[in-house]
Amino acid sequence: MLKDAQGLVVTTYSANAIAAINRFLDQMLGYGKDAETAVLQAIAADPTCALAHAYAAAYYLTQENRKAWQLALPYLQTAQQYCTKVTAREKLYIQAILAWANQEIDVAIATHEEIANQFPRDLISVQQGQYHYFYTGNKEKLLEIAQKVLPSNPQQHYLYGMVAFGLEQCHQLKAAEKIARQAIALNRYDPWAHHAIAHIMETQGRVDEGIAWMESFADTWEDCNSMLYTHNWWHIALYYLQLKNYEKVLKLYDTHIWERANKQSPKDQVGAISLLLRLELRGVDVENRWQNISPYLYSRIDEHALPFQDLHYVYALAKAEHHDWVNQMLQSMQYHTLSINPFLRRSWVEVAIPAARGMVAHAKGDFNTTVAALKPVLPRLHEIGGSHAQRVLFGQVYQDAVLSAQKQSWDYGITA
Structure with missing residues (x-):
């Protein structure tokens, strides 16, 4: 051997x-x-x-x-x-x-x-x-x-990047940045370490520094799989989103995110969907981009690989006005819970499915239903996975629904 x-x-x-x-x-x-x-x-x-x-x-x-x-x-x-x-x-x-x-x-x-x-x-x-x-x-x-195997893997930059991401997710940002930089000092071509620092700088509001940092490594991502290539560019797009440079965000979407995506890849699809939704929450017209994504989502309807992914799919289908597909997917999610083990079932039943209904309601402009569906599950959304940067989107949808529902109520009061 x-x-x-x-x-x-x-x-x-x-x-x-x-x-x-x-x-x-x-x-x-x-x-x-x-x-x-x-x-x-x-x-x-x-x-x-x-x-x-x-x-x-x-x-x-x-x-x-x-x-x-x-x-x-x-x-x-x-x-x-x-x-x-x-x-x-x-x-x-x-x-x-x-x-x-x-x-x-x-x-x-x-x-x-x-x-x-x-x-x-x-x-x-x-x-x-x-x-x-x-x-x-x-x-x-x-x-x-990841931390517990560090003593057995000295100078292993891949592991350093893995530890850095874990530290960032646990809000230990200073330690996360230190070890991510150690990873990159050992190997400039470590996209997961780049990614960890993208999270850190976003969390700390270091927007201009984050753009400069990520763009300085973008040349190293050409040999990455489509998931991390598009995801690292997605992080750059989030920086420009914070600067309200929406034209730049749309350009990145069209050139480095959806254009470079594996159109059949769930993770690539989720990144594209989440960026379009973020743009719309800021009042940006994304034109026909929902319709361009939706044909690739039909095969996702009965798949249910991850609840985090399903919340994105069902929203995109609703935005593209495939209402029959949306209803089919919501029913399929419910049926899926009958065939999975208890470890996964609870999060699907108590978090994912109510959240999916809330997301669909938002896509349809039914903001009162969105608020009612999302408010109870927001504190538990971490159970369906995703990073802080990814999950914050659901809170933004909820806040948008609260404000939109209030506006609708106010408008109704004026017209009545």
Whole structure:
């Protein structure tokens, strides 16, 4: 058996498979666009390597859409087929990805924690543990799982970026900026560390500095996957939004966000939707951009990969006036809650579905219903995931609805 670049044993005798796995690790940790190619090369080099198959399944699961899930399952089945003689770490990792595929996110989290405890140099596992904490709203554990493996990974810039983001989400901004800058000093091409500082500067109102900072690294994002490429530009657009330079925001949307998006990617779609909504809340006419997005959302109606994503989809469909699709999606969300485990079900039933109704009401101009639906769930919106910068949008929708409802009431009183 051979070791990967992390110094961890992989059950394979193929040097080519190890080389491809190392490329995959670097691509995943660095949000590169060639992760899929790398992991498929690893499988081609050694079709019996269970870990390579599990990595492929994990890659497809990160796409958070039904087509990718279907691609993941055969790889996961093959990983299980060859897992009888693998190491304890590999076996745990396969179990974590199987739990993810089964939507047993609590089990997946517990398994990634076990890997972090026993094999702290397994940064892909740490990254995926953070991913699950992010989308279940547990910012403290998102930070903790990365911090606890720091002693085993000195000078590892990818991990520094992961810790920086966790610190930022826990409002430890000074410490977050320090370690993010350490990551970038080790490797200028670390987009997640750039991203962490984008959050910090936005939170602190360092708008001009944030623009200069992010734009100075934009050349390094050309080899990023579409998710982080568009998301980092999304952060730049938020800075210009704060400056009320709406023409610039629309230009960034058209050139670096929707234009460069993978139109089938849920995360790319969510970024585009959230930026259009932010613009409209400021009174900007986004013209036909809702209609341009909506055809790509039909396949999302019955998917329900993440409640955070669903709130964006259903709003965009309502804005594009696909009211039948909206009703179908709301009904489908309700039905979805019957088939998921209790760990996820509560947030769907008590937070996501009421919030979705509120978002639809806002899109339709029914502001009283928006206020009634969103007010009770705002304190719990962290449970459906997303960052502070992303979730603040729902509070803005609520505030807009409050003001609009008051205005409607006032106008009605005058005309009556």
